[in-house]
Amino acid sequence: MATLLGATVDQPTERVTPPPTPAVGRGWAGRNWLAGLAGWFWLLVVLIPLYWIVITSFKASSDYYQQNAFAPPSNPTLANYRLVIENDFVHYFVNSVVVAVGTTVPTVVLALMAAYAIVRGAQSGLLRRIQGLFLMGLAIPLQAxxxxxxxxxxxLGLYDSLAAIAIPSIAFAIPLAVLVLSNFLRDIPRDLFESMRLDGAGEWTMLWRLAFPLTRPAMVTVAVYTGVTVWNGFLLPLVLTQSPDRRTMPLAVWSFQGQFQVNVPAVLASVVLSTVPIVVLYTIGRRQLVSGLSEGFSK
Amino acid sequence: MTIQAAPLAAPRPQSRGGQAGQHGRVAWMAVPALAVFLLFAVLPLVGVLVLSFTRWDGLGAIHPAGIRNWRSVLSDPDLLHSLWVTFEVMFYSWVVQTPIAILLGVFTAGRHRYRAVLAVFFFVPLLLSAAAIAVTFKALLDPNFGLGPGLHSDLLTQNWLGNPVLAMGVVIFIVSWQFIPFHSLIYQGAVRQIPLSLYEAASLDGAGRVRTFFSITLPQLKHTIITSSTLMVVGSLTFFDLIFVLTGGGPGDSTRVLALDMYRRGFGANQMGPASVIAVILVLVGLGIALGLNRLGGRADDSSLEGV
Incomplete structure (x- = not known):
């Protein structure tokens, strides 16, 4: 048990692949040429637009129309990035960070508490009904x-504030977060709770001293998922805010396109800047996730 | 740590007595999450039904309107058109995404390191916001400044977003570009759960690869196909941001899906009543399709979520 608790903290995992299996693994999948072809083809489909975004964002806008679209920039420049940053990008960036953190942290905390209650009170009809309600919530489309x-x-007098974006985002993130966390909590051996309770710990203590550390991998999953969803959210900021001061990243990228018009490299620089934090978050989250899952319960 | 050392052989009767009181002590922890969820997700869902029977311009007072909104929206040819476009998007995105997602799922299920690396790249489009993707492809496909003129290729120099058929094609392509990796991930998990013995038996019987794929892999994926299709189809009802930024519903109204129609009426024309009617229709269509697909799959609940 001790190694289990320590594992998620101490042992960074450097690979994203599942635990070592001989490379031949499933021979039948290895010999499926059609799937292999699809795999390499799809890599091209995915990478070509991404490659184009990145190289173009480093091209001078005057070069953009003269060069081959797929040639790397002959005179790489940071001018586009400078232009985007000079146009209040940092302000919008901070808005997005505030909304993302202001959504993710409450979502994870509230969902963990709810999931804990649902798992620990599994025999109570009330809590089972609450769980059913959360499950139904998965089907509510935000648009509707x-x-x-x-x-x-x-x-509530919140129109045109960042809280106006965060609060509904929390409400719509909670169902999935509760589902993921309660599935994970259910796998914690009952004896651990029992023994802690016999040591005199209350439910609140067990939540934070036992459930919290043991569900860390699941919480990272939930946090990354919620964070990405909110960071990329478009409808809530569009409908619930109006002043340029309150713009979040997707709205900013959209308005940059209107503003820069034919300066495509500058528009793409804003796309790159808005995406980098998500890629970083995903990279960190993915590592934690894998180490947690592979070291965790060996299920 | 210390937990392990604690006595595990707890006297049962005592623990049962403790549990009776436990539920009361633990239930309150669900209250904060429940409150936020009820107020900002469940209440609005009920509220939209109520609002569909009212007249409201989005600013002033709300007046009851009876079934007037319903009558006017249901008799509006625009609604039929939006419904049709929504089904088109649904159908084409399903037809394009499903086979590719299955193939890629089978491909990434193979435990090779390079395949895992490829799978990481496949995932990147999922991280981009729909707004960023729409903005990118809008620039990429611009007939004057985009890819076609950049490569001096007449074939690629089309008025991609100005032609109704091409615009629909572009929407489907972008949706596939972004979401196929997600579905292939679901298939990857499911393929890995297929018992190896089935394949061994098939190869002993002399079945070829193609035969094996169609008589073992595909049937074994049945429930996953239902799950993935449900997510795909219901998800396609909510392609609002992508289409809003990419085409705004155009050219004309050729890509104006239900969600866009709702936004246009509600937040564009300040007619929240009719917009609420469309929101209710959106929910009903989604529910209807999800239930229908699950019936198709036979078993409805947990089993169909395998591999997620």
Whole structure:
């Protein structure tokens, strides 16, 4: 047990592949040429636009129209990035960070508490009904609820604030977070709770001293997923804010396109800048995730 | 740590007595999450139904309107058109995504290191915001400044977003570009769960690769196909941001899906009543399709979520 608890902290895992299996592994999958072809073809489909975004963002806007679109920049320049940053990009970036953190942290904390209650109170009919409600929530599309959400936000006097984006985001992130966390909590051996309780620990203590450290990998999953969703969210900022001051990344990228018009390299620089934090978060999250899952419960 | 050293042989009767009180002590922890969820997700879902029977311009007072909104929206040819476009998007994105996602799922299920590396790249489009993707492809496909003129290729120099058929094609392509990796991940998990013995038996019987794929892999993936299709089809109801930024529903109204129609009426024309009617229709269509697909799959619940 001791190694289990220590593992998620101490042992960084450097690879993203599942635990070592001989490379031949499933021979049948290895010999499937059609799937192999699809794999390499899809890599091209994915990479070509991404490659184009990155190289173009380093091209001078005057070169953009003269060079071959796929040639690397002959005179690489940071001018586009400078232009984007001079146009309040940092401000929008901070807005997005505030909204993402302001959504992710409450979501994870509230969902962990709810998941804990659901798992520990599994025999109670009330909690089972609450769980059912959260499950149903997975099916509520944000678009369909947006008009009443708009009404609520106006009535609460939150219109055109960052909180107006964060609060509904929390509500719509909670169902999946509860589902993932409760599935994970259910795998913690009952004896651990029992023995802690016999040591005199209350539920609140067990939540933070036992459930919290043991569900870390699941919490990272939930946090990364929620963070990415909110960072990329478009409808809530579009409907619930109006002043340029409150713009988040996707709205900013959209308005840059209107603003820079034919200066495609500058528009793409804003796309790159808006995406980098997500790629970083994903990279970190993925490592934690894999180490947690492979070291965790060996399930 | 210390936990392990603690006595595990707890006297049962005592623990049962403790549990009776436990539920009360633990239930309150669900309250904060429940409150936020009820107020900002469940209440709005009920609210949209109520609002569909009212007249509201988004700013002033809300007046009851009876079934007027429903009657006017249901008799509006625009609604039929939006429904049709929504089904088109749904159908084509399913037809394009499913076979590729299955193939890629089978491919990445092979435990080779290079395949795992490729799978990491496949995932990148999922990280981009729909707005960023739409902005990118809009620039990439621009008939004057985009890819076609950049490569001096007449074939690629099309008015991609100005022609109704091409615009629909572009929407489907971008959706596939972004979401196929997600579905192939679901298939990857499912393929890895297929018992190896089935393949051994097939190869003993002399079945070829193609035969094996169609008589073992595909049937074994049945429930996963239902799950993935449900997510795909219901998800396609919510392609709002991508289409909003990419085409704005155009050219004309050729890519104006239901969600866009709702936004246009509600936040564009300040008619929240009719917009709410469309929101309710959106929910009903989604629910109907999800239930229908699950019935198709036979077993409805947990089993179909395998591999997620």
């Amino acid at each position: 609820a947006i008009i009443p959400v708009y009404l609520l936000i106006i009535k």
